[in-house]
Amino acid sequence: MSRLNNNFYTGFFKSDHLSEKDKYLFSKKSPKYKFNIIGAGMIGQEHIMVTMLEGRAGINGIFDLSEDSINNTCRFFREEYPDEKELKVYDTLENACHDPEVDGLIICTPNFTHIDIVKEAVKSGKHILLEKPMATTLGDAWEIKEMAKDYQSVFQIGLQYRHKPIYTEAIHEMLERKSAGDIKSISIVEHRVPFLDKVNQWNKFTEYSGGTFIEKCCHYFDLLNLFAQSKPEKVYATGGMDVNYKDFEYEGNKSNIIDNAMVNILYENGIKTQFNLCMFAPMFYEEIMVCGDKGRLKAYENENFLPLNHNNSYLEILSGEDGAAKTTNPCYPTVIQESGHSGGTYYEHKHFIDNMEGNHKPTASVEEGFWSIVVGEAAEHSIKTGEVISINKMLEQDIYSKV
Template sequence: MQEVTDLSNNFYTGFFKSDHLSDRDKYLFAKPSPAYKFNIIGAGMIGQEHIRVTMLEGRATIHGIFDINTNSIANTGEFFRREYPAEPDLKVYETLEAVCHDPEVDGLIICTPNYTHKDVIKEAIKSGKHILVEKPMTTTVKDAREISNLAKDYESVFQIGLQYRHKSIYTEATHELLERKAAGNIKTISIVEHRVPFLDKVNQWNKFSHYSGGTMIEKCCHYFDLLNFYAQSKPEKVYATGGMDVNYHDFKYDGNASDIVDNAMVIVNYENGIKAQFNLCMFAPMFYEEIIVCGDKGRLKAYENDDFLPLNREKTYLEVLSGENGPAKTAHPCYPSVIQESGHNGATYYEHKYFIDNMERNHQSTATVEDGFWSIVVGEAAERSIKTGDVINIREMIDAEIGSKL
């Protein structure tokens, strides 16, 4: 029975009405009592996404929220009451210390602006609770190493929100490339992101490199994590070119002009010889991601597309071409629609599912603190290369930044 009720809580109720039934008459639609309570630190748009997937996944509930912005607190409180009227109102905490150390709570989900992550994590880690922190872990290599050192022997789950690994196209790519070895030994990796500009945030912090870490860290850490993950190696050299060519030229906030790049091409050489590239455009009228991986036995291509057009066509595609080495494959990876629509095309849902699985010692592969560190390393190297025009030697950069050899 437990397996059936878990399934119904995840997505059956999104397709069938059961409000007319009393609790006594619910079997398939019986809702199991959540085993865990989470607090949300940072009650903005991403905080609401984490609330949504927590409630959808069902094994946990949201106990409370903390944010220094009163509008965000009010909006998220209203959102929660509207979407989950049967649940108790969210507890609103007055201080960071209070939200981190409430003994009723099992886990903390950190969704505050990038530049606050280090200080929030340093308080959260004192609690010993399970922690899920949104990407990027920090905004600099130096701060990222400080956090990774703090979390080195952390006994509870400490997961970084590099959830793109769990999008359906990348989940299938992982299976084909790293488990099935459909392309053989990987030699080159290419990732593309073409999308609309950065959206509005509270105090517009994402328009300024000082607060976000720069576009290469703020947004592109997702893709650098994927490059690192598929290369299964550490980056050796990074070269990047890019600029602020279209977006936010006339944008100012409190008298300060935006300074974030809106396009870039990044080359990464890995210690094991794999070569990778990343292409970013943030003034395209779509959301498009593509990965192409070539190995000595074949090639994989996958993409995800939302171009706002009223056309009846697939939003995802995956192909594996193996030539004489094996069968070819094409597919359209996806998740159940209620999961797919819950955030980042289902990736945030599975990030939460695996977070709780790991809490229950049912080990799932997720982004670790060390993974978070290396995604920031490539991002900071790309930012430096764009500014200077130099090829960045990763070992030299880290040694100069944190004073220790890798």
């Protein structure tokens, strides 16, 4: 039997009564790798937690322009990991990216900063995990895609929703087992509370976030692209800013992000998909339905803040006379599921390190990150113009004619 992941099992078994020489299963391994966190806010802390929980890497240091964020994250690290060496705080981005003791960089700064940070990070040659969305504009996303084309180290995009338990199981059932036959249509729903507060409230403004479709919905466009196994051909969207932040101002600027939408996407292989967004619902609810020529898959994840006994996840496959039906409740161990994004961030990290070690695991590539931005940008254009957007025409106008 291999040794247990001591970080994972700490909350389940007691071993404090043992001396170090009496620990075998619970002996603490020294991390093989060191990561620096670029961006020390809420998501930065989530990346720290899952790194420490996974155990093969440790956190060496952080860089952020906000003193409050730096102080808060250093305090959090001391309290959560009192036996660890204190975080190194870098005074410049360059120093954080090029520290020779560090193996990987995790970039989780505000969206609009990604392009400039990546330009510096790729000079280091280190492994890179870049939080979603990879950029706020199609042009910047294309530039990052080109920078990553011949990159020798791992360059992964933080589209971790594909690693949530309901989607992991749905991918297995639909793309590997072909449980519903050939996919014909896909529908995804997200109903949730409004965007939460951020430092300088950057996520309330399209200029800094890229807009709701790019900031938040890139996760779902990535999933639609993944299940469709094809490139998007046409996009039509309706939506608006009907409830949230209509009277919100920050330093004289008015919020301008949509809070509800319907998006229809036709793929080159003929698969039809739709996405339904509502960001003024009193819950966190996600649902996917995939219809094939031999059945249907439905799965959902639900947190409704009610004191009721119910399952937070559900998945069903109905195949009629073509096969057995299945219902299940996909989940991960509690400590993993509570570490962030229903455990998606943990497995994103686990696969990141696996890929660093040459043990290939499927994660969101820079190419896939780019196509999630393409759909988001097309949906934004469609709402503004009221037109069906041709992806090829949009790319020709915005990208291909300029390179």
